[in-house]
Amino acid sequence: MNGSVGEAADGTVKSVAKVLDLLEHLGAARQPVGISDLARATGLHVSTAHRLLRTLVCRGFVEQRRDNRRYALGPRVHALGGAYLGGSDIVGAAYPVIDELRDRLGETIHVAVWDDGSVLEVCHAETTQPVGVSLRLGRRDPAHATAIGKVLLAGREAADLEAFLARGPLAAVTPQTITAPAALRRELEQVRLQHYALDEEELADGLCCVGVPVRDRRGLVVAGLSVAMPRARFDRAHVPDWVAALNRTAERLSDRLSY
Numbered sequence: 001m002n003g004s005v006g007e008a009a010d011g012t013v014k015s016v017a018k019v020l021d022l023l024e025h026l027g028a029a030r031q032p033v034g035i036s037d038l039a040r041a042t043g044l045h046v047s048t049a050h051r052l053l054r055t056l057v058c059r060g061f062v063e064q065r066r067d068n069r070r071y072a073l074g075p076r077v078h079a080l081g082g083a084y085l086g087g088s089d090i091v092g093a094a095y096p097v098i099d100e101l102r103d104r105l106g107e108t109i110h111v112a113v114w115d116d117g118s119v120l121e122v123c124h125a126e127t128t129q130p131v132g133v134s135l136r137l138g139r140r141d142p143a144h145a146t147a148i149g150k151v152l153l154a155g156r157e158a159a160d161l162e163a164f165l166a167r168g169p170l171a172a173v174t175p176q177t178i179t180a181p182a183a184l185r186r187e188l189e190q191v192r193l194q195h196y197a198l199d200e201e202e203l204a205d206g207l208c209c210v211g212v213p214v215r216d217r218r219g220l221v222v223a224g225l226s227v228a229m230p231r232a233r234f235d236r237a238h239v240p241d242w243v244a245a246l247n248r249t250a251e252r253l254s255d256r257l258s259y
Contacts, residue, residue: 018044019052023061023073027140032070090214090223091123093256098125098225101249105242107229111214111253112148114156115140117164119149119224127229141203144184145173147211148224150197154188155213155221161188176201196243201231208234212246214253222257225250 021042026033033041039049053071056062060076090113098109102125112119118140143149143164153161170179178184191197199209211226227242 015052018042018048019056022049022052022056026062026071026073032065032068032072034068034070038071090253090257093253094123097249097252097256098123101125101227101245102127105227105245107227107233109249110148110209110226110228111223112141112146112152112226113223114143114152117143117167119143119146119152122223142171142173144170144179145177145199145203147197147199147209147226150188150191150199151211151213151224152221153184154191154197161185173203174201174205178202196239196246198239199226200234206231210239210242210246212243212250214250214257216254216257223253225253 022038022044025038025041035046035050035053038044038053039046042049044052053062053064057064057071057074060074063072063074064070065072090111094111098111102109106127106129108127109125110121111123112121114120119142120140141149143153153164156164165181165184170181170184171177172179178187187197195212197211199207199211201207203209207228208231209226209228211224213221214223214225216222225246227246
């Protein structure tokens with residue numbers, strides 16, 4: 001393992017890069033991680049990882065759990081994430097139109113953007129129904145397992161899609177997740193033809209979504225908009241109505257982004 005934290009050949013500072021590696025790994029883990037696993041994942045010596053983590057803990061970017069000594073993201077990271085989301089153009093454009101769509105459809109509405117192979121949720125409007133879908137704002141999900149992820153993948157250049165597939169196996173988040181590259185290519189071609197995507201329990205058991213693209217003034221897909229609901233309220237016969245309502249709101253979002 002290379003424990004050095006000096007300057008890299010490309011002029012970047014290794015210590016900063018390794019700090020970011022630690023934060024990204026903690027963010028992707030979705031659960032507290034031990035020091036040995038963090039060191040192994042980032043290519044650091046345990047002593048170096050411990051020193052960097054100690055600084056991050058002192059600054060509030062990382063927390064160390066008292067019960068098992070494992071590490072997780074701290075409140076400062078979430079504060080920075082909130083600041084980013086609050087200043088995002090798409091977030092400013094999305095409210096209040098997604099609230100109106102939520103009230104019309106009665107289900108949770110999500111807006112997400114592409115984030116290096118994942119989808120990052122930037123805002124949502126939660127249903128007021130007793131049983132609904134509640135997902136953490138700012139969460140990152142695998143693109144191939146979500147309706148929004150599929151519309152974002154379908155809107156990217158062919159080379160970008162192949163680079164995404166070349167990263168490694170497509171993770172099976174649930175038994176319904178598409179994991180074969182050929183099957184995903186066929187799914188994305190269908191998304192391009194019909195201009196919407198479905199997620200039927202591919203990200204989480206009991207969760208179904210319908211997603212459409214949001215385009216900028218150049219016609220490029222810059223975000224995705226979806227309606228999410230429990231499986232018990234999902235009926236394919238209603239998909240055309242949901243898609244029509246989503247597209248109307250997506251057009252409004254595009255208009256607001258243009259200004």
